[in-house]
Amino acid sequence: MVSMKRWVIVGLLSTLIVAAPLAAQGTHITAILKTLANPFWVAMQQGLLEEAINQGLSIEILAVPTEQDLEAQLNLCETAILRNPSVLLVSPITSLNLLPCLQKVVELGIPIIDLDGNLPLQETIDRGIPLVSQIASNNFQAGQMAAEYMIQQLGGEGKVIAIEGISGNITGMTRVEGFLSTIQENAPGMEVVGRFAGDWDRLKAATITADVLTAHPDLRGIYCANDTMALGAVEAVIAAGKGDQVVVIGTDGIKDARDAILAGRLSATVAQLPYLMGVMAVQTAVKVMAGEDVPLRQDVPLLLLTKQVLEEGTEPLLQYIR
Amino acid sequence: MAQEFNRRERNPTKQGAQVLSLRTKMPFIVHKLSHMERYFGRLETVLALILLIIGMSLLSPVFLSPRNLMNILLHVSVIGIVAVGMTFVIVSAGIDLSVGSILALSSVIAASALKLGVPGIIGIAIGLGIGAICGVFNGIIIAKGKIPPFIVTLGMMGIARGLALIIAEGRSIYGFPASFLVLGQARLGGQWPLPALVFLVVVILGHFVLFHTRLGQYALVIGDNEAAARVTGIHINRVKIALYGISGTLAALGGLVFASRLNAAEPTAGLGYELDAIAAVIIGGTSLFGGQGSVLGTLVGVLLVGVLRNGLNLMAVSPYYQQVAIGLVVIGAVLLDRLRGGREAT
Numbered sequence: 001m002v003s004m005k006r007w008v009i010v011g012l013l014s015t016l017i018v019a020a021p022l023a024a025q026g027t028h029i030t031a032i033l034k035t036l037a038n039p040f041w042v043a044m045q046q047g048l049l050e051e052a053i054n055q056g057l058s059i060e061i062l063a064v065p066t067e068q069d070l071e072a073q074l075n076l077c078e079t080a081i082l083r084n085p086s087v088l089l090v091s092p093i094t095s096l097n098l099l100p101c102l103q104k105v106v107e108l109g110i111p112i113i114d115l116d117g118n119l120p121l122q123e124t125i126d127r128g129i130p131l132v133s134q135i136a137s138n139n140f141q142a143g144q145m146a147a148e149y150m151i152q153q154l155g156g157e158g159k160v161i162a163i164e165g166i167s168g169n170i171t172g173m174t175r176v177e178g179f180l181s182t183i184q185e186n187a188p189g190m191e192v193v194g195r196f197a198g199d200w201d202r203l204k205a206a207t208i209t210a211d212v213l214t215a216h217p218d219l220r221g222i223y224c225a226n227d228t229m230a231l232g233a234v235e236a237v238i239a240a241g242k243g244d245q246v247v248v249i250g251t252d253g254i255k256d257a258r259d260a261i262l263a264g265r266l267s268a269t270v271a272q273l274p275y276l277m278g279v280m281a282v283q284t285a286v287k288v289m290a291g292e293d294v295p296l297r298q299d300v301p302l303l304l305l306t307k308q309v310l311e312e313g314t315e316p317l318l319q320y321i322r
Numbered sequence: 323m324a325q326e327f328n329r330r331e332r333n334p335t336k337q338g339a340q341v342l343s344l345r346t347k348m349p350f351i352v353h354k355l356s357h358m359e360r361y362f363g364r365l366e367t368v369l370a371l372i373l374l375i376i377g378m379s380l381l382s383p384v385f386l387s388p389r390n391l392m393n394i395l396l397h398v399s400v401i402g403i404v405a406v407g408m409t410f411v412i413v414s415a416g417i418d419l420s421v422g423s424i425l426a427l428s429s430v431i432a433a434s435a436l437k438l439g440v441p442g443i444i445g446i447a448i449g450l451g452i453g454a455i456c457g458v459f460n461g462i463i464i465a466k467g468k469i470p471p472f473i474v475t476l477g478m479m480g481i482a483r484g485l486a487l488i489i490a491e492g493r494s495i496y497g498f499p500a501s502f503l504v505l506g507q508a509r510l511g512g513q514w515p516l517p518a519l520v521f522l523v524v525v526i527l528g529h530f531v532l533f534h535t536r537l538g539q540y541a542l543v544i545g546d547n548e549a550a551a552r553v554t555g556i557h558i559n560r561v562k563i564a565l566y567g568i569s570g571t572l573a574a575l576g577g578l579v580f581a582s583r584l585n586a587a588e589p590t591a592g593l594g595y596e597l598d599a600i601a602a603v604i605i606g607g608t609s610l611f612g613g614q615g616s617v618l619g620t621l622v623g624v625l626l627v628g629v630l631r632n633g634l635n636l637m638a639v640s641p642y643y644q645q646v647a648i649g650l651v652v653i654g655a656v657l658l659d660r661l662r663g664g665r666e667a668t
Contacts, residue, residue, distance in 0.1 A: 060638035068593040
């Protein structure tokens with residue numbers, strides 16, 4: 001009896017293998033993303049998948065469980081290239097962790113497309129890993145768009161702050177620099193009273209906002225480098241009874257932020273379009289396979305979402321919001 | 323053949339009456355357990371590994387290619403080296419949650435030294451030294467402070483991770499001399515990745531230490547019944563300090579291989595490796611409550627997870643399902659042991 005149970009279990013273990021779906025053989029492209037436990041990458045995965053179906057192309061989309069699995073992503077890359085993809089789309093977790101694999105990819109003559117701009121273009125050339133294209137949102141421009149809306153809403157006057165992500169993180173820094181430089185150049189009447197690191201965290205951004213409101217009760221504007229922090233800042237602003245006095249702008253365009261904009265709590269967000277990034281990546285890969293030239297750097301459009309834009313629903317880029 | 327293993331006694335030293343004569347009885351215990359299972363963990367796990375290899379080779383045409391097999395060995399080498407250290411701690415009924423952080427700290431410190439111009443071999447020695455210091459520190463606090471290893475190593479997990487981030491200023495350290503890159507990137511005979519050979523050497527040495535030295539045998543006895551081991555006059559504190567020292571040193575070795583392979587030291591490297599290592603050790607048949615286990619079993623456990631992950635990657639299975647599959651293997655492996663009459667809650 002015991003012995004039979006044992007073999008049943010061994011059998012169950014081995015059915016794991018059989019239950020695993022068979023992957024497509026032959027011509028295919030491979031995309032190595034960061035993690036699918038994040039809506040940004042899930043939206044990109046949808047874009048990749050749906051455009052690949054449109055183009056009649058076979059695609060393998062791979063990812064690791066968390067954004068900390070540096071070595072697992074490298075292993076994934078080394079395994080994926082054994083199946084000889086025609087084009088490799090990659091989004092390395094750090095600018096360095098996939099380099100040993102990408103060197104081999106170059107040796108195999110497989111073209112590399114960077115998704116989301118995690119490989120600095122100049123450094124990849126210096127290290128002998130030329131990219132055929134880099135498809136990413138322009139983070140500096142995201143900050144600029146937020147600043148332009150802020151200036152317009154406040155009439156070019158009042159105190160503002162900016163909250164970036166983890167101190168030293170390039171994405172958050174670039175967005176905030178785009179915001180601050182635009183304010184300084186275009187709105188001499190506005191005063192920047194602080195730049196903070198909110199660690200991408202809702203609660204930290206709320207705490208910062210509450211403290212700043214104590215020091216500057218006449219604060220008029222807050223720009224946050226992601227929506228999670230913007231939602232935290234909004235709560236602190238409303239708790240301080242200044243909901244209709246302070247303009248809060250986020251970045252990313254996540255569902256919660258869009259709901260908050262429609263509810264009149266959050267003023268606006270600069271939406272990234274990861275779904276469109278996926279679509280553009282597949283289209284670029286198709287051109288590369290056909291031997292056509294593609295631009296080295298492709299900016300994925302950004303979209304300023306306000307209550308008006310969301311309610312009207314006429315903006316063509318809205319179709320790419322996921 | 324499998325039938326006779328069902329009836330063997332797993333844990334003959336559990337009875338209090340036998341305690342005092344434990345030392346003299348040890349050779350007897352050694353012979354009572356089947357050598358095969360004592361050395362390799364559960365035979366079912368070996369069988370599951372073989373089945374998995376057959377299955378994967380049927381499902382993926384490139385699975386059995388020499389390059390993929392070499393890749394698997396390369397990919398499991400870091401976690402495998404760490405898991406061998408973890409085996410020593412777990413057979414003594416301990417746990418080491420700090421291995422992932424020690425891995426990062428020692429690689430970051432070695433990388434900083436390499437950046438100052440020290441030769442590769444000295445960088446490696448520094449890294450191993452840091453790992454040994456962290457491990458011995460764990461061991462001293464656990465042994466002399468009488469604090470549960472879970473708590474001490476949880477503390478060290480935070481300390482070492484924080485120090486790694488401080489020293490690296492939160493960034494990666496890139497670009498090492500060729501003398502250091504050999505460790506992670508060299509391929510012997512143009513094919514065999516050096517990290518895999520380092521891992522296999524660690525396994526062989528680990529096996530020897532666990533079964534053919536007093537340290538290893540004492541570790542097993544302490545894990546089986548610490549009070550009894552104390553009565554027999556084993557220097558429990560010394561043994562524990564040595565075991566955590568081994569675990570820290572091997573975590574550091576894993577970190578050096580990692581850094582050399584990437585040509586970069588990342589302060590966030592090795593997050594969650596403690597759990598991967600524990601999983602491999604448990605799959606390999608080592609009891610989480612100590613007293614029994616084997617290094618070759620851990621090798622099988624590491625390979626089982628590595629082959630499963632490689633095969634699922636080759637078939638481009640979503641990472642969501644991969645986590646489920648590996649979780650099922652962990653539970654399944656221990657369930658096997660229960661169903662065949664192993665001791666409770668292994």
